[in-house]
Amino acid sequence: MHWETVIGLEIHVQLAAESKIFSGAPTRYGAEQNTQACAVDLGLPGVLPVLNARVVDMAITLGLALGAKIAPASIFARKNYFYPDLPKGYQISQYEQPIVSDGRIEISLPSGETKTIGITRAHLEEDAGKSVHDAFPGYTAIDLNRAGTPLLEVVTEPDMRSPAEAVAYMRAMHALVRYLGICDGNMQEGSFRCDANVSVRPMGSDTFGTRAEIKNINSFRFVERAIEYEVERQIDLIEAGGKVVQETRLYDADKHETRSMRSKEDAHDYRYFPDPDLLPVVVTQSRIDAIKSTLPELPWTRRERYVADFGLELDEARTLAADRPLAEYFEALARTSGDPRQSANWLNGELAANLNRHGVGIESCPVTVERLGKLITRITDGTLSGNLAKQLFEALWNLEGEVDELIDQRGLRQLNDSEAVRALIAQVIEESPTQVAQYRSGKDKVFGYFVGQVMKRSQGKANPQQLNDLLREMLA
Amino acid sequence: MTHPDYPQTLAAQSVALAEGQFSSVELTQHYLERINRLDGQFNSFITVCPDFAIAQAAEADRRRAAGENGALLGIPYANKDIFCTKGIKTTCASRMLADWQAPYDATVVERLHAAGMVMLGKTNMDEFAMGSSNETSWFGPARNPWDTNRVPGGSSGGSAAAVAARLAPVATGTDTGGSIRQPAALCGVTGLKPTYGRVSRWGMIAFASSLDQGGPMGLTAEDVALMLNAMTGADRRDATSIERAPENFMADLGKPLTGLKVGVPTEFMDAGLSPAIRACVDVTASTLKQLGASIKEVSLPNAGVAVPAYYVVASAEASSNLSRYDGVRFGHRCENPVDLADLYSRSRGEGFGNEVKRRILVGTYVLSAGYYDAWYRKAQQLRRLIQQDYVAAFNDVDVLLGPTTPNTAFALGENIADPLTMYLSDIYTTGVNLAGLPGLSMPGGFVDGLPVGLQLIGNYFDERRVLQVAHQFQQHTDWHSRMPVAAE
Numbered sequence: 003m004h005w006e007t008v009i010g011l012e013i014h015v016q017l018a019a020e021s022k023i024f025s026g027a028p029t030r031y032g033a034e035q036n037t038q039a040c041a042v043d044l045g046l047p048g049v050l051p052v053l054n055a056r057v058v059d060m061a062i063t064l065g066l067a068l069g070a071k072i073a074p075a076s077i078f079a080r081k082n083y084f085y086p087d088l089p090k091g092y093q094i095s096q097y098e099q100p101i102v103s104d105g106r107i108e109i110s111l112p113s114g115e116t117k118t119i120g121i122t123r124a125h126l127e128e129d130a131g132k133s134v135h136d137a138f139p140g141y142t143a144i145d146l147n148r149a150g151t152p153l154l155e156v157v158t159e160p161d162m163r164s165p166a167e168a169v170a171y172m173r174a175m176h177a178l179v180r181y182l183g184i185c186d187g188n189m190q191e192g193s194f195r196c197d198a199n200v201s202v203r204p205m206g207s208d209t210f211g212t213r214a215e216i217k218n219i220n221s222f223r224f225v226e227r228a229i230e231y232e233v234e235r236q237i238d239l240i241e242a243g244g245k246v247v248q249e250t251r252l253y254d255a256d257k258h259e260t261r262s263m264r265s266k267e268d269a270h271d272y273r274y275f276p277d278p279d280l281l282p283v284v285v286t287q288s289r290i291d292a293i294k295s296t297l298p299e300l301p302w303t304r305r306e307r308y309v310a311d312f313g314l315e316l317d318e319a320r321t322l323a324a325d326r327p328l329a330e331y332f333e334a335l336a337r338t339s340g341d342p343r344q345s346a347n348w349l350n351g352e353l354a355a356n357l358n359r360h361g362v363g364i365e366s367c368p369v370t371v372e373r374l375g376k377l378i379t380r381i382t383d384g385t386l387s388g389n390l391a392k393q394l395f396e397a398l399w400n401l402e403g404e405v406d407e408l409i410d411q412r413g414l415r416q417l418n419d420s421e422a423v424r425a426l427i428a429q430v431i432e433e434s435p436t437q438v439a440q441y442r443s444g445k446d447k448v449f450g451y452f453v454g455q456v457m458k459r460s461q462g463k464a465n466p467q468q469l470n471d472l473l474r475e476m477l478a
Numbered sequence: 479m480t481h482p483d484y485p486q487t488l489a490a491q492s493v494a495l496a497e498g499q500f501s502s503v504e505l506t507q508h509y510l511e512r513i514n515r516l517d518g519q520f521n522s523f524i525t526v527c528p529d530f531a532i533a534q535a536a537e538a539d540r541r542r543a544a545g546e547n548g549a550l551l552g553i554p555y556a557n558k559d560i561f562c563t564k565g566i567k568t569t570c571a572s573r574m575l576a577d578w579q580a581p582y583d584a585t586v587v588e589r590l591h592a593a594g595m596v597m598l599g600k601t602n603m604d605e606f607a608m609g610s611s612n613e614t615s616w617f618g619p620a621r622n623p624w625d626t627n628r629v630p631g632g633s634s635g636g637s638a639a640a641v642a643a644r645l646a647p648v649a650t651g652t653d654t655g656g657s658i659r660q661p662a663a664l665c666g667v668t669g670l671k672p673t674y675g676r677v678s679r680w681g682m683i684a685f686a687s688s689l690d691q692g693g694p695m696g697l698t699a700e701d702v703a704l705m706l707n708a709m710t711g712a713d714r715r716d717a718t719s720i721e722r723a724p725e726n727f728m729a730d731l732g733k734p735l736t737g738l739k740v741g742v743p744t745e746f747m748d749a750g751l752s753p754a755i756r757a758c759v760d761v762t763a764s765t766l767k768q769l770g771a772s773i774k775e776v777s778l779p780n781a782g783v784a785v786p787a788y789y790v791v792a793s794a795e796a797s798s799n800l801s802r803y804d805g806v807r808f809g810h811r812c813e814n815p816v817d818l819a820d821l822y823s824r825s826r827g828e829g830f831g832n833e834v835k836r837r838i839l840v841g842t843y844v845l846s847a848g849y850y851d852a853w854y855r856k857a858q859q860l861r862r863l864i865q866q867d868y869v870a871a872f873n874d875v876d877v878l879l880g881p882t883t884p885n886t887a888f889a890l891g892e893n894i895a896d897p898l899t900m901y902l903s904d905i906y907t908t909g910v911n912l913a914g915l916p917g918l919s920m921p922g923g924f925v926d927g928l929p930v931g932l933q934l935i936g937n938y939f940d941e942r943r944v945l946q947v948a949h950q951f952q953q954h955t956d957w958h959s960r961m962p963v964a965a966e
Contacts, residue, residue: 041582045802047575047809048562048584048681052717080798082845084822091801144806273845275854278688278795280717 003241004205007233008213009162009198010122011225013175015154015185016129016193017060023128023152024051024094030147031191038147039131045089050279053078057152058283060184061101061126062293064154067182067300068121070105072290075282078126082273087131087144095127095155097274101283107178108302109170110320119171120159126283127153154184160199160210165229169222172196176222181301181326195220200232201246211236212246216253216260228253232260304329312342318350328364331371338375341382348374352395369398376405387466390414417463420472423456426464427476430455441477452477484508486959488647488701492549495542502542502552506535506596509554513598513645519964522620522630522639524559526599527566534596541594549704551594556646558637559600560607561587561692562681566597570683571615572605574803574810574829584681585713586650586692593708598646602636605831606800607657607685609633610903613894614833621890622665623962624928628887631661631903637695638665643965648696648705652682654689655788656882656907659919662695663882663931666921668948668958669695670702673939674914675720678713684799686792687718689911698958699920699948703727706941722939730946736770738947741875745781746906755881758923758930762951763879769950774875778867783860784909785901789837790844790857791912796834797841803829836897865913872937877947881906882919882931906933916941920948921957929957 022029025042042049065072079097105121131146156175162168176194179185186193201213216232219225231253236246251260299307301323308319322332332349336342353374357367377394380386386394386409397408409415417423430452431438441448452473457464484505485491495502510528517523531554538552562568562580569575583591591597602620604612612620612635620635622628623643630639634651638661641649651658653671662669670693677692684690694705707728712721742763747756763773805811805825812824830838844853871878883903893900910917915935922932936944952958 044807046580046807047568047570047578047683047802048580048582050680050716050718052715082798082801084801084804086804086806086818089802089807091804092798271847273798273842273847273850275794275798275845275850278686278718279684 005202005233005237006205006207007163007165007229008160008201008203008210009165009168009229010158010160011162011168011171012158012197012199013156013172014195014197015064015156015175015179017057017152017154017184018186019054019056019060019152021054022150023054023057023126025150027150029151031188033147035134035143035145036147039149043089043146043150045091051094051277053280053283054152057126057154058101058285059293061124061154062285062290063182063184063297064124064156064179065102065105066290066294066297067178068102068105068107068124070102070121070124072285073099073101073103074286075099075284076101076125077282078277078280079274080277083270085130086142087133087146087149089131089146089149093128093130094277094280096125100125101285107171107174109167109174111170112166117161117167119161122157122159124154124156127155129153160201165226165233168198168229169226172222172225177301177324181298181324183326189220192220196225198225198229198232200229200236202233202236202240212248214246214248214260215250217250217263219253224253224255227255227258228260231258235260298326301329308342312336312346314342314346318346322346322349325364331364331367334371335375335378338371339378339382341378344378344381348378352392356399368401369395373398373405380405380409384418384465385409385415387416387463389462390416413461413463415463416465417460418465418468420468423460423464423469423472424476426456426459427452427472429459431476438477449473449477486644486647487697488550488553488704489698491553491647492704495552496547502535502538502554502596503532505552506531506554506598509598509646516643516965517640517645519626520621520623520630520639520643520645521618522602522636522643522645523556523599524569524571524602524615524617524636525567527597530566531596531598534591538594538596546594548593550590550708552596553594553648554596554598554646555590555705556599556601556637556640556649557587557597558603558634558650558652560603560652560683561650562683563587563597563600566600568600568683569617570606571603571617572829572831572834573616576616576810578809580681582681585678585715586682586709589708589711590650590705595708601634601640601649604633604635604657605834606683606796607633607652607654607690608796608833608837610656610660610900611888611890611893612636612661613890614831616831619890622887623964624666625887626964628889628928629664631664631883631887633657633661634669634695635661638662638667638669641665641667641695641697642962644961645965648694648701650692650709651695652685652690652692653907653911653917654685654691654792655911656904658693658695659882659907659917659931659933660904662919663933664887664929666929666931666957666960666962667695667697668699668702668918668920668952669693670706670918670941670944671910671916672706672710672941673720673916674911675718676710676916676939676941678711678716678719680713680715684795686795687799688795689788689792691911698952699918699945700728700731700952702918703731703945703949706945725942727941727945730942731949733946734770735766735947735950738766738771738877739875740766740771740773740947741776741871741878742773743778743781743871743878743880744775745778746880750884750902750905751881752885752925754925755884755886755930758925759879759881759932762922762932765951765954766879766947769954771947773879776871776875776878778864778871778909780860780863780867781909784864784912785905787857787860787864788904788908788912789840789901790853791861793837793841794845794854794857795841797838797845800830800834800838805829833897861912864909868909868913868915868935876937877940877943878933878935880933880935882933883907886925886928886930910935914938916944918944918948920951921960922955923957924960929960
């Protein structure tokens with residue numbers, strides 16, 4: 003039988019706020035245990051939560067980018083369960099009325115096609131602390147630094163049909179939240195993590211199979227592998243006459259398998275109810291408008307513009323537009339140099355290669371927009387050839403000086419003087435009677451020999467186009 | 479009072495302190511001496527803090543010497559042991575917190591201390607404010623100064639008893655379903671539950687967050703108003719506290735009641751009310767009439783479901799609010815837990831008393847999947863109906879008058895085994911919390927030597943009117959100035 007895979011993802015986006023969602027404590031990662039938690043985070047008797055307005059703005063920002071509905075009033079509820087790293091015995095989370103609902107995001111598939119994934123909802127909630135099982139033999143230690151860290155949980159419709167689509171979605175969302183500046187996207191630190199709901203059904207069926215939820219997957223590679231494993235497991239199970247049970251499973255990356263954590267029968271009854279300590283989150287239209295007005299141009303709008311206005315190919319436009327600092331660098335460069343085409347070539351070529359080689363992001367690129375722009379204008383005006391430009395770029399990368407200054411100091415100026423080039427050609431022709439005869443008898447291949455010889459005598463500075471033209475003329 | 483030099487009310491003490499008749503340190507010593515001598519029979523304090531109090535009093539005297547002259551500067555008070563106090567333990571009358579010290583002051587405490595008040599100690603209460611008799615306290619029941627075999631009411635029983643016994647001129651209380659008004663009634667003092675949101679809940683240990691409200695207790699409406707002035711105001715640490723222009727709650731006290739429309743809810747005067755208390759309500763109504771008010775019957779059709787709706791909502795919130803007491807970070811922790819479940823169940827099993835456990839169980843049940851709609855959601859619907867009844871009533875009248883409790887103080891042990899009867903002692907008070915309105919209880923007579931409390935309920939933020947009516951009534955009656963023999 004042919005099977006269809008159905009996947010929905012829940013991504014926990016850690017919001018890049020300075021302080022926690024319900025307290026003023028800092029959210030710094032990697033600090034000494036229990037130093038980033040105040041009385042509120044510890045759930046001491048008598049404390050009360052106060053909502054950090056900044057995280058609401060961030061949720062609205064994502065909602066707008068996803069073309070979603072922003073609830074005029076959303077409600078925080080308490081999700082009640084006992085766990086040592088959950089200080090209050092409940093997690094404050096939005097349940098019945100999330101702040102964001104009914105959005106969509108376009109993903110691009112490896113095949114080059116695009117697909118729209120529906121976003122069911124995105125809701126605000128607080129993170130729990132961390133149980134540390136290996137610090138003290140025989141004891142579990144609790145670190146509450148993470149307790150109260152603001153999270154936005156983004157839930158999709160069951161719209162994905164393969165592990166590859168799931169990864170493409172995860173990448174798109176990862177790029178978007180970083181683009182919007184609401185999440186640092188650091189997956190090692192858990193700033194962006196994902197649960198996957200996976201089920202299979204006979205191809206053509208219009209009802210969903212029973213799903214398993216795979217918890218806490220923290221890399222693109224693992225999401226793909228975990229789903230692949232789970233799909234295979236479910237198909238094998240059904241084909242062997244078994245039944246998939248609704249349960250929560252954990253992906254073990256080392257063993258490459260998913261394991262049951264708890265079944266539906268032992269699922270907690272979380273006894274959700276509206277948190278009486280918090281008022282409904284009221285979002286006015288004017289607040290939405292204000293955020294809308296500060297929203298950056300979104301990657302897909304930018305991409306369209308690059309194709310339409312700059313004549314870029316869709317693929318290179320997508321690469322440049324997906325990353326906000328890169329897009330901003332590109333646009334500044336296109337402006338400074340007056341040549342978007344060359345700018346895109348440099349960013350996707352030499353510059354990208356250097357950034358990669360040195361493992362730095364565009365934000366810390368040593369070559370400023372002004373210098374690279376100048377370099378491109380020196381190509382356009384014929385001062386530099388492509389080869390010379392590459393040499394110069396290396397010098398700029400190493401901060402060795404300004405463009406024109408380096409051209410002069412290092413004699414990188416292209417030889418555009420046709421008389422000088424003619425003189426060099428004449429010399430070569432005189433010294434190479436054999437090759438001249440060959441060329442004139444129809445052996446076009448020897449043309450390269452003449453180019454090489456003249457280039458060498460010009461110390462690589464001859465203008466290649468001019469050289470070609472003059473050579474053909476003089477050899478004729 | 480035994481010492482002729484010390485007046486009993488906050489208002490009079492305030493004048494005397496300003497005139498330099500005595501110092502705050504002297505006044506404080508006077509109360510500490512009385513507590514030391516008399517509180518053995520009332521058990522109204524869980525903690526007395528003489529050193530802390532004397533230091534605060536000395537500081538108040540210094541401030542006065544430096545030219546300050548606030549109404550509360552140097553006035554001693556008793557603080558319900560539900561308000562967090564830095565440096566003095568805060569127990570909530572529970573074994574769970576028997577030795578717990580808060581690392582911070584509640585906003586109310588901060589404000590009272592900033593105004594120069596002197597904390598004599600922390601008063602007894604029902605455990606986690608759950609109870610109507612003070613019998614659920616881990617530290618033993620407080621007793622009614624009018625008859626020490628009777629309960630002082632609850633949950634702010636210690637505060638009411640302390641004020642009635644003149645062990646403090648005023649006290650703080652908290653009121654979730656009547657916990658200020660019911661003990662005020664049973665002990666013959668005046669207590670006000672403000673409009674929900676008036677008084678910050680930061681540092682006030684939560685029982686039921688949507689109902690809890692702190693308020694003042696004293697001998698007179700005037701004292702209550704003076705203390706309320708310092709307690710109220712928006713607090714950025716409490717999202718449910720309400721931002722309003724500062725008000726002087728003394729402003730209307732002296733105004734006559736001419737033209738005032740007083741409503742008496744018929745549902746409060748039905749068969750459940752003791753006839754003697756009904757008579758007190760009638761007499762009070764005619765007194766108010768003589769003072770210029772008109773009296774009108776009004777109806778609160780859903781008053782009868784207030785107690786069940788209250789116990790569902792309050793228990794639901796409590797079951798969640800009390801989850802933090804798990805033995806992990808603070809509070810009681812059982813010896814040698816074998817595993818996590820054991821740590822939880824024994825720490826909580828040992829740390830909480832029966833009434834608290836009962837409410838956690840009720841609250842957990844009404845929030846459970848499959849029961850939520852039938853219980854919690856239904857109770858919230860009733861809550862809205864009850865609120866609408868009050869809103870409708872205030873279209874016709876300015877203030878409501880009725881009994882605070884159906885009976886006077888009952889005997890210790892009389893109701894403790896019968897929670898339903900106990901819960902019915904809150905029959906006239908819980909609706910006010912569900913609606914979020916201000917309510918005041920004031921002395922309005924005696925039956926068999928026990929005080930009777932009368933309740934005044936005001937519209938939202940209309941504390942000034944409620945206090946005005948109570949003050950004018952107290953200008954023409956002397957129920958509030960009677961003193962129990964045991965306090966002499």
